[in-house]
Amino acid sequence: MTDTVFSLATVDMPNISGVRTLTQNEYENISKEISELEKFRSEEALYNLIELNYQDLEAKIDFYLNQYVVNPKADFVEFSFQFLDLNRLILNLLSSIRTYLDHTETRLNRTFGDNSDEYKLFKTLISECFDNHFAYRFLEKLRNYSQHCGMPTGSINITDDENGKSLKLLLVRDDLLKNFSSWGAIVKPDLQSQSDEFDIIPLFKQKNSLLKEVNHKISSVLLNKLSNQGNNLLQLILETQAKNGGIPCLLKISGDIDNPNMEMKWFPYDVISKITNVKMNVIYKNEMPSR
Numbered sequence: 001m002t003d004t005v006f007s008l009a010t011v012d013m014p015n016i017s018g019v020r021t022l023t024q025n026e027y028e029n030i031s032k033e034i035s036e037l038e039k040f041r042s043e044e045a046l047y048n049l050i051e052l053n054y055q056d057l058e059a060k061i062d063f064y065l066n067q068y069v070v071n072p073k074a075d076f077v078e079f080s081f082q083f084l085d086l087n088r089l090i091l092n093l094l095s096s097i098r099t100y101l102d103h104t105e106t107r108l109n110r111t112f113g114d115n116s117d118e119y120k121l122f123k124t125l126i127s128e129c130f131d132n133h134f135a136y137r138f139l140e141k142l143r144n145y146s147q148h149c150g151m152p153t154g155s156i157n158i159t160d161d162e163n164g165k166s167l168k169l170l171l172v173r174d175d176l177l178k179n180f181s182s183w184g185a186i187v188k189p190d191l192q193s194q195s196d197e198f199d200i201i202p203l204f205k206q207k208n209s210l211l212k213e214v215n216h217k218i219s220s221v222l223l224n225k226l227s228n229q230g231n232n233l234l235q236l237i238l239e240t241q242a243k244n245g246g247i248p249c250l251l252k253i254s255g256d257i258d259n260p261n262m263e264m265k266w267f268p269y270d271v272i273s274k275i276t277n278v279k280m281n282v283i284y285k286n287e288m289p290s291r
Contacts, residue, residue, distance in 0.1 A: 230275025
């Protein structure tokens with residue numbers, strides 16, 4: 001058996017090079033900092049799902065517009081499928097938005113408490129979005145509508161005029177009002193004031209923009225709380241690059257000397273970059289990251 005060895009190391013396949021030995025306490029402290037940044041990344045991923053779902057919706061709209069260019073005489077069956085397909089993507093997007101909002105509220109409440117500045121900031125930002133933007137509050141209620149009533153009735157409208165080609169996803173106002181009684185005292189009058197058929201695609205664009213700003217403000221606050229961890233890990237990365245180059249890691253070696261167990265922990269470059277404003281997409285051998 002061998003003693004457990006902890007070290008700061010680099011990997012330049014197939015070679016692993018030690019930079020310096022660490023005490024167990026140093027290793028555990030650095031591992032904790034890495035875990036805290038990885039936890040932030042994991043939680044941030046919920047917002048990224050919104051972005052990905054919105055990008056999917058935009059891409060599919062462009063796809064159907066291009067199909068129209070190729071075949072402007074699409075029949076009813078094709079338009080019905082397109083409407084179904086776009087609604088599928090919309091349901092995914094609405095669901096990811098609800099998941100992000102619920103999880104973020106719970107996360108901030110559990111971590112900081114309901115009287116904390118962090119939790120209050122989130123609640124204030126969300127309330128302002130709801131109070132000041134029809135797109136935000138209507139789509140919040142539309143998600144509830146979809147859960148209880150299924151997909152809303154509507155149609156696709158493709159235009160080709162002097163302003164270019166555009167696709168509209170039209171919902172029927174009166175059907176929405178008739179089929180669902182829980183629009184609320186604010187959203188119901190909003191909805192009643194809409195045209196008989198109205199396009200919801202611009203509403204998604206606006207809500208996505210609002211949520212991006214909310215997430216940016218919350219993330220900035222949380223990243224600021226991780227500034228010490230991010231800067232400490234950056235210094236370790238710079239130390240490895242000054243000596244060996246290669247990909248930095250924490251290395252733990254234990255077990256039999258002839259057949260040791262090797263555990264590696266990688267540095268969360270993306271989160272460290274956000275904290276320190278140091279670009280580290282790729283660190284090349286013998287090349288220092290630039291600020």
